[in-house]
Amino acid sequence: MKNTYIPFQMKVKKIYTESPDRTLKTFDLSYINEEDKFDFLPGQFCEFSILGKGESPFGIASSPTEEDILKFTVNRTGSVTNEIHYLQEGDIVGIRGPLGNWYPxxxxxxxxxxxxxxxxxxxxxxxxxxxxxxxxxxxxxxxxxxxxxxxxxxxxxxxxxxxxxxxxxxxxxxxxxxxxxxxxxxxxxxxxxxxxxxxxxxxxxxxxxxxxxxxxxxxxxxxxxxxxxxxxxLERRMKCGIGKCGRCNIGSKYICIDGPVFSYEEIKKIPEAL
Amino acid sequence: MIKIKKSEFSEFIKNLQKNYSVFAPVTDGKATAFKKIKSADDINNKILNTKRSPKEIFFPQSEVLFQYTERGMEVPKREEKPFAIWGMRNCDTKSLLMLDNVFGEAHQMPKKDMYKDPYWKEKYDNCLVFNLACNEPLSTCFCNWFGGGPFDKTGSDIFVVETDDSYIFEAVSDKGKKFLKEFKTAEEISDKEIKKIEKLKETAESYLAEKQDVSSLFSKTKEIWDEPIWDEIAAKCVNCGACAFVCPTCHCFDVSDEGKGNKGKRIRLWDSCMFAIFTKEASGHNPRSQSTQRVRQRVMHKYNYFMDNYDEHLCTGCGRCVVVCPVNLDIREVIKKILDYKK
Missing domain, CATH: 3.40.50.80 (Nucleotide-binding domain of ferredoxin-NADP reductase (FNR) module)
Incomplete structure (x- = not known):
């Protein structure tokens, strides 16, 4: 049985400091194992892991056309994002994904x-x-x-x-x-x-x-x-990413599997969406 | 149907243990819970509703998802023997079916396999459930509101009725039928005993409080989502989360890492939508910062949102939350208040 809770490893290929105050950094990750490569579409997200610190959800910033990397831009704001900001090129991180749906x-x-x-x-x-x-x-x-x-x-x-x-x-x-x-x-x-x-x-x-x-x-x-x-x-504090942990539940939807992408038509039917 | 004498119960459990890890209701200090037993002596069949629900057999309060070292990640090895649960009550048996909907798969999603929860599935799929009829339901029981009953067999593999001197077994599922077929030492039961079971059932049902019609609960909860009734309901709630922890159907969890350097583990732990931090984001933004919003979330999830996805209420009327609530916020009163509410 597939175990979606287990991250696979990727290598930090390149780090870009996006803002002069250093609160925003972008990370290009490269695959270590060919078989980990996945197909995705714009709008999907991943859980980004720093083992020992935890994991947080981030939207994939690279395009599916940029085949060899996954790009994430991270705002330094909590304990996991702090650790992500400490990463150096060449470091290994954990990734789970692709999760959620995509822009149509x-x-x-x-x-x-x-x-x-x-x-x-x-x-x-x-x-x-x-x-x-x-x-x-x-x-x-x-x-x-x-x-x-x-x-x-x-x-x-x-x-x-x-x-x-x-x-x-x-x-x-x-x-x-x-x-x-x-x-x-x-x-x-x-x-x-x-x-x-x-x-x-x-x-x-x-x-x-x-x-x-x-x-x-x-x-x-x-x-x-x-x-x-x-x-x-939409975004919530998603943990499992597969509709189990309940943290991103709004109405009868789970942002991690029914979303994160919703039409305004759908959003109007979901209480607490906005 | 077959029966075993109470005098043979120890032997029965001993035999069961040959092929299964057996869990049963036990007294543990002042509390009661389902635990893995060493022998029949540990079992307390007088306990009707254990203080902690048996969901923890399959979904423990804390569970290691994997351990990691510099060599990689490893999922802890599971017990080889399948689980047999003795003495589960109908409200809990039904709760497992509901949880299996959640942990089993995301029915609406393609690529179903990736949405299966392997930790739940490995334990739940092969388990054998002995559902014990409730001869004397408690004053807090309201299973009859949600289609259950002291002698309801939904979800059981083997349905068991306790009489003065015996346990009477009825195979319900295919798994249960297979098990009973291989059972050679037991005796068939007589018509007299069937009548006795009928009588016990009648008596048990008479113990239950009057049934509340909840057929409009789904539409009613939807209607009142924006009404001030929630402030009234939530007014005395202290957001302690005890209801969620004892609830056999609440299943929200947190994922947390424990480790230093290259060694550690990732763990999941029970969590509750009653806590403000449950939805608080690193930025400080909290979509459910008010107590009223959180109480509404729990009630709505049980009596509206889950119904929308799975066609049933996420409540079996076990009454545990009624017992543990420190401010006597009785969910039955909440339901009645919602049903009676006029806009």
Missing amino acids: VEKFKGQDVVIIGGGFAFTTLRSLLVYMLENRKDYGKITVIYGARNPDLFIYKDEIKEWEKRDDLTLHLTIDNPVKGWNKLTGFVPTVTKEVSFDPTSWCVVCGPPIMIKYTLPVLTEIGFPDEKIYTS
Whole structure:
């Protein structure tokens, strides 16, 4: 019988410090055993283990098209994330996954897609964006709204520069409050979403801190997006990742198996979802 | 149906132990629980509801998921003999079926195998359950509200009725039939004894308090989700979690590491949605920070959410939570209050 509680080992291949205050780091992990390699789709997550310290759930930030690595961006905030931040290149970590469901990329085919993200939750959105850019001809217009508290707290800054250069992608970057030298948008994500014009026949994916999601979804309704075309990713303090431990139970759903990706239509039926 | 004399009980248990690790209700200091027994002398058949439920046989309060060293990870070796549980009551037998829904697989998911809980499955799948009829139910028993009863056989492999001088066995499942077939020393029972069982059943049922119709509990709980009734229900709850720990159907757990350097283990431990820390995230964000939200979660999970997934309530009416609650928050009163609530 398969034992999904046992992590497999991966090696830390490369570490990127994302923010000058060092609270955000990205880890590229490489497989040690070929047979551990798994297929996944953007939006799925893994449990990241530091043996002796515990494990925490993180959305997979790499795209399925980046075959040899798994990428995770980790905000240093608790005991496990602290230990993850202490890792050095070459260290061994434990991974369980892929867990949960994914953004409905099949439904997006041939359609316009709007991606709205906030802060360091841009991880699975990066996975989605890179995946769609790698398969660019399969999708229509791609629009991205990405907000952070201040310019330092955007993750994947080098890639953002590359994305800005592309003419097959519209990128709106925004920060909460004005900062000297910032010549892009200023304002919270829900407000900026209201200001940017896009076609409400697009599909929409929202991921960010709970407060951002809560206030962005109604804005999308206001613009005219139907509930079943708005998707978001929820998070709880998931432990087992396979619908047993009960920590991520909301209504009759378990975020770890029925989610983390839900449509706004589904979310409206789940008590306590937002 | 066959019977064994009470004088032969020790011998029966001894024989059972040849092929099974036998668990049974025992008195352990002031508490009572299901434990692995050495001999029939350890068993206390007078205990109706053990203080701790037998879920711990399959899902112990703490369980090592694996040990690790610099050489890798290893799952602890399990006992080779399958488990036989003697003296389980209907409320507990039924709870195991419910837990098997949760730990067995995620029915709605593809790739079912990855959602099986091997720790539960290894112990539960081969076990043999002797379900003992309750001749004298307690004042806290309300199994009849949830389709159970002192003589209900649901979930048992072998159903056992205790009479003055004997134990009468009836095979219920295929596993139970196979077991009884190989049983050579027992006697067949007479019509007189069948009548006696009928009488015992009637008497037992008369002990139970009046049955509450809970058929509208599912829809009612859904209706009142946003109502102030929850503040009223939760007002005296101190969030101690005792109800969840003694509950035969509560199954939430925490996963925690114990270790230093390259050596240690990963353990799972019972947890409860009654605790504020249960949902508290590292960022400080807590989606269920209020006591009222947590009490609602427990009640809703039992009488609404589980029903939505598995078509039954996650409660067997064993009454343990009624007994242990330090502030006398009686779940039967909560259910009645919900059913009577007018918006």
